[in-house]
Amino acid sequence: MDETNIKQNIDTDAIPVMPQNPFLSWEALDPVLSQLLSQPSDGLAQATRPDFMHNSHSPVLWSDDNWDQLETNRSDIFDMSTLVEQFDYDRFLVDGYAVLERVMTPEAIHEWTTALKYGQQLNDRLLLSDWRQIDWQALGRTPPTESLTADEINHALGGSQILPQSDDRAGVKTLRQHSVLAxxxxxxxxxxxxxxxxHPQMLQLQQMCLRTDxxxxxHNQLLTRTAGYAGGAWHSHQIGGGVDDQGVTSVLEYQLQPNLNLTLCYPQGFEAANDGGLKLIRGSHLFRDPTGCRASNDDRMRKGWLAKRLHPVTEQLLKIEHLSLPPGSVVCCLSHAAHAVAAKGLNKDTxxxxxxxxxxxxxxxxxxxxAHSVPPIWAMKAKRGELPSVLGQLFRSSFDQTLTGGRTTAYCV
Ligand SMILES: O=C(O)CCC(=O)C(=O)O
Ligand SMILES: [Fe+2]
Incomplete structure (x- = not known):
């Protein structure tokens, strides 16, 4: 069935909200959505890449040949000996972080930076285009009747995590879920x-951090911080599965949890002060307190959650650390580990x-x-075996109900 037919068959006044992982809640899915998600994947893939984006080389549109080329043309992204030398699993578990400096190869630093700049350009291109040209029905949504204001768009240009999305009035949440926003x-x-x-080297790093094959x-996001960025508040991330807000635990028990490894990749690095750098508190993960471990700035963190708190293993006072990283660095951060982002001066580079x-x-x-954020088109392709097997496996928690034990959304118990 082609795209036109899909549109004709859908009652656009009655489109319900698409669940986070529609293939995990397939039986309970509204018929309108299940019909939409039963179509060949090409239609949905095209809808996520509107023509005005001019990005016909997008991986979502790749053929088998393109995937083969990815394998054939791969070169190293990490200098594994530098990485392995710096990574200490026991310390990672005690600290909640592994800071890996200068681990990207020079070519990877260059390509990674170019790729992030291009991704940001694509994001900005979408912000500056006329969203009425988007095929909203094919994305499973009634076309929005409201738009972002010029101020909201201008504020968001060049950076990440700025677009207002407390609701889907202008369609931002839909464009996020389907990764139309790059x-x-x-x-x-x-x-x-x-x-x-x-990349096998990235997967090897994950196996080292999570101690499993x-x-x-x-999820995967751009985290671009531009000059004038106000800074990001202290927070940590939920896991779900009943292990959040459960009080302090031991390193041994922590390993058993369904942990996430937030792998933050900084091809150009950053300075410690006023440069949009990462801040962290070693040992904070063991408190498993994503609800309580929050503060809008360092001062409030020191006077609040951090006050007199001791590291459960080392018994040292917990403290805030402002990282300074050279180009080619990566930080691995365990689920509940507290982190924040420093502000960025007006005269600084992105x-x-x-x-x-x-x-x-x-x-x-x-x-x-x-999965927290596998766009439906990728879950669809993975479920149908349309992707290389490595991706099919990585994306399993977006479609395999047996693997998730019937759970349908991230962070559920
Ligand atoms: O921008 C950063 O360095 C970290 C961002 C962050 O904490 C997040 O995306 O959860
Ligand atoms: Fe975070």
Whole structure:
């Protein structure tokens, strides 16, 4: 069935909200959505790449030949001996972080930076285009009747995580879920970023951090911080599966959880002060307190959650660390580890970063929590065996109900 037929068959006044992982809730899915998601994947893939985006080389549109070329043309992204030398698993578990400096190859630094700049350009291009040209029905949404304001668009240009999306009035959430906005799942837009997602060296790093061969993908974003960025508040990330807000735990027990490994990649690095750099608190993950461990700035963090708190293993006072990283650096951060982002001065160059988040099963139950952000088109292709097997495996928690034990959304118990 071609795209025109899809549109004709859908009652556009009655399109319900698409669940986070529609293939995990297939039986409960509204017939309108299940009809939409039963079509050949080409139609949905095209709808996520409107013509005005002029990005016909997007990985979401790749043929088998393109995937083969990715394998044939791969070269190293990391200098593995430098990486292995710096990575200490026991310390990673005690700290909650592994800071890996200068681990990217010179070519990867160059290509990664170019890829992040291109991804940002694509994001900006979408922000500046006329969203009425988007095929909203094919994305499973009634066309929005409201638009972002010029101020909202101008504010968001050049950076990440700025667009207002507390609701879907202007369609931002839909464009995020389907990765029409390149800042969400940029690996689906830029070939080098897809190369990284599936790269054997990246997967080896994940196996080292999560201590298992069974690695699953959770989410991928651009994290671009421009001059004048106000800074990011202290926070940590939920896991789900009943292990959040459960109080302090031991390193041994922590390993059993269905942990996520937030892998923050900074091809150009950053300075410690006023440069949009990462801040962290070693040992904070063991408190497993994503609800309580929050503060709008360092001062509030020191006076609040951090006050007199001791590291459960080393018994040292917990403290805030402002990282300063040379180009080619990567930070791995365990699920509940507290982090924040420094502000960026008005005269500073953009800080470039992409996050790749992978995860493991709960060692006790064997279940993997549902993916946080695999766009429906990628879940669809993975479920149907239309992707290389490595991606099919990585994306399993977006479609395999047996693997998730019937759970349908990230962070559920
Ligand atoms: O921008 C960064 O360095 C970190 C961003 C972050 O904390 C997040 O995306 O969860
Ligand atoms: Fe974060």
């Amino acid at each position: 800042e969400y799942f940029p690996a689906g837009h830029v070939s080098f970023l897809m190369n990284v997602l599936t 069974r690695i699953y993908f959770d 800080r470039w970063c992409s996050i790749y988040c992978y995860k493991k099963a709960d060692d006790r139950s064997g279940y993997v929590l549902p």
